[in-house]
Amino acid sequence: MSDETPICSAKGCRAAAVWVLAWNNPKIHTPERRKTWLACEEHRDHLSQFLGVRGFLKDVVLLGEWEAREGA
Numbered sequence: 001m002s003d004e005t006p007i008c009s010a011k012g013c014r015a016a017a018v019w020v021l022a023w024n025n026p027k028i029h030t031p032e033r034r035k036t037w038l039a040c041e042e043h044r045d046h047l048s049q050f051l052g053v054r055g056f057l058k059d060v061v062l063l064g065e066w067e068a069r070e071g072a
């Protein structure tokens, strides 16, 4: 874990990330694999829709919650 503030994954956005979008592309990932995108408040909907329409989106959780989960 780095000390740097996590930044939103949306193109061109430099806002601090608040959300973690966990996703999986069944064509290239094993089912338990999770890729993550970070999103600020503004881009959460946009990014989750992008993943959602493709059937990739698995979970949307607050960054703090995600880190607690990963660290557990």
Ligand SMILES: [Zn+2]
Pocket: 008, 009, 010, 013, 014, 015, 039, 040, 041, 042, 043
């Ligand atoms: Zn953003």
